[in-house]
Amino acid sequence: MADSRTPRSADGLGSSSPAPAVTRAAAVLDALAEAPSGRLTLSDLSRELGIPKSSTSNLLLALEEARLITREGADFSLGRKLVELGAAYLSRLDEVQEFYKFCEQAPTLSGETVRIAMIDGDHIIYLARYEGHPAVRLTSNIGDKMPLSLSAVGKVLLAQLHDHDIEEMFPDDVELPVMTPKSLRSAAELKSQVLAIRKQGYALEDEESTLGVVCLAVPVPTHGAHGPSLGLSVTALKATFSEEQAALMVKELKELAHSLGNPMG
Amino acid sequence: MADSRTPRSADGLGSSSPAPAVTRAAAVLDALAEAPSGRLTLSDLSRELGIPKSSTSNLLLALEEARLITREGADFSLGRKLVELGAAYLSRLDEVQEFYKFCEQAPTLSGETVRIAMIDGDHIIYLARYEGHPAVRLTSNIGDKMPLSLSAVGKVLLAQLHDHDIEEMFPDDVELPVMTPKSLRSAAELKSQVLAIRKQGYALEDEESTLGVVCLAVPVPTHGAHGPSLGLSVTALKATFSEEQAALMVKELKELAHSLGNPMG
DNA sequence: GGTATTTGTTCAGTGGATTGAACAAGCGTG
DNA sequence: CACGCTTGTTCAATCCACTGAACAAATACC
Structure with a gap:
């Protein structure tokens, strides 16, 4: 949808977060939610968010373990746990x-x-x-x-x-x-x-x-x-x-x- | 629901994660989703998840900035963004x-x-x-x-x-x-x-x-x-x-x- | 009211997460 | 097939996020 050439400001240098890894993980989720196909590769995310590949890899591993995202071959997409969490919010x-x-x-x-x-x-x-x-x-x-x-x-x-x-x-x-x-x-x-x-x-x-x-x-x-x-x-x-x-x-x-x-x- | 005295294994010492902050953030979301009232304080979370208070504070700040959680006075609860993300998953x-x-x-x-x-x-x-x-x-x-x-x-x-x-x-x-x-x-x-x-x-x-x-x-x-x-x-x-x-x-x-x-x- | 408990924030030291470069493996191209 | 290009993983050095103790502030208790 947006110009995929433009790296986001979600992270990089701009805002300093008390827990950068979390902020970046959230940026990953956003990126996956907004991606037209809903699937992005490690490199896609690394490029789009301006996060080094090795760090992105670590983030994705942690997110996958938490089932917030799913890996399908080389593609990552949002995980089912997000439906649970969204439902938990609504149920309240x-x-x-x-x-x-x-x-x-x-x-x-x-x-x-x-x-x-x-x-x-x-x-x-x-x-x-x-x-x-x-x-x-x-x-x-x-x-x-x-x-x-x-x-x-x-x-x-x-x-x-x-x-x-x-x-x-x-x-x-x-x-x-x-x-x-x-x-x-x-x-x-x-x-x-x-x-x-x-x-x-x-x-x-x-x-x-x-x-x-x-x-x-x-x-x-x-x-x-x-x-x-x-x-x-x-x-x-x-x-x-x-x-x-x-x-x-x-x-x-x-x-x-x-x-x-x-x-x- | 579960014995609130028992600290979770979500974190602590057990499993080493490539991005601990992310794993812990996910544990926070889980805890909030499972809490009967849907609201927990910093101390609640710190105690239940076995994360030092200062670290928990940082996590919550980052999660709040990402709108994955909301603060209401001293209570934290799940954020609206989770509904968005869950919907994004379903829409695919x-x-x-x-x-x-x-x-x-x-x-x-x-x-x-x-x-x-x-x-x-x-x-x-x-x-x-x-x-x-x-x-x-x-x-x-x-x-x-x-x-x-x-x-x-x-x-x-x-x-x-x-x-x-x-x-x-x-x-x-x-x-x-x-x-x-x-x-x-x-x-x-x-x-x-x-x-x-x-x-x-x-x-x-x-x-x-x-x-x-x-x-x-x-x-x-x-x-x-x-x-x-x-x-x-x-x-x-x-x-x-x-x-x-x-x-x-x-x-x-x-x-x-x-x-x-x-x-x- | 005074004490005791708990709660959340501040801060400097340190241990571990992050990183970039180097690697290997896959992909398209001429 | 050899070539460039990209992709994802590995690893040691560094930097910074995490920690624990000490603080202040609110709350509970008698």
Whole structure:
């Protein structure tokens, strides 16, 4: 995806880490996750990360022993243990369990495609998905990432941040990722939407990531010191999307958000 | 879960690793994943893993910087990046995509709860789940682990291993995990089932992990050097379970297994 | 409140992980 | 086939990450 000639800054000289081997190991995992084919050789990794071959070899051996990666001939790829660990993370989120229960019972939402997502750096990451309507199946999966500016959940979570954080992430001259002709182009446009979202209490994505598809999202109020903020979204086909339906969905989404934000809802 | 007084063998003196810091970091992740609450302090980890506090501190700093863990006050827990990495692993498995498609169209399976799993050390790990029948919702999730002897998929995948591997994993005096009165108790019992499974081509789990629930499983033939073997299973309520239905489900499971084993099915 | 315990951070010395060069083995090319 | 090129492993010297003890700060206990 990125220019494979450019060595990463993950390591090398730049940042000094209290445990360099760990930082480099994490960089290896990242590189494998981002590699289009998912497989890289020792030399690939050594070159791309700027780590000497002999060191890379040691890292890979240790990672393999921990089953965080797998070797297949000369190729390395991510290991199954990562699925375990990711699942362990998700299993601790009570919100996910309640999310499913609520969706099943909600009059309108129960027939729609609903997702719960979390902010993660400059992206959002989908944590769970409820599919009431098998007619519209999303291609995105649990764990997938999405730029903030391209999704309703991203925008609604962005709107919850402080202004100076937003300014830092999206300076006026930043170039936003574009996926459709309707994707937001400028930081100014994004920021004006943020203001509107704060007033409305929900965000709308109108074919900005996929043509023909619209999305509504609301934030989950963070109750106390309980980690990063969550967001909820409904996805629908633009063709079958009406104002009244939207109002109903937003109403139910807000109910769900409220019950997630206040335990024992 | 385990005796928290017992320090782990993950590190300490035993095995020398080519990159100890990485091995220890992996041990930290494991410890966090297995901790009942999912949160541990620096001292907890230092004590449990037998790593000096100062070293543990460095490890945690590096892990946090890589977002593999999160700090919340004095408590550390798994980080969101692990969900990303786990998802990246799953997204590379074409089998999962095809699994969903097939289940939707299969006459019998489309109404059942079907799962695809993979062998992972001495456990199986669930990779994906199709739920045609919201009536019976499983509590287990993607990424969850299960002992081999307690699940139909586990037994069917075990049956695919060589005899000496089985003997190594289950010596005659081994104590099997028990979850219900019907769980297998002895290695001998397990091995005799393995022989039967090899003849039949499928495995049955009869309330061995959950009372009232039965499970059927078939192996996915491994096509070439493509990693570890997969297995498929259907879960049903014992109350509504008939011989004819079982025959149909095994038939469709085998079709699915065949199409997963032979690309372009 | 005073004591005792535990928790997390700081820091200089040292032992072992890291490294680069040299090696052998594989791969494509002319 | 001989040649260059790349790949992954080996190994001794060096440097730096790890350590343990000593510190400060918070918590538990009586």
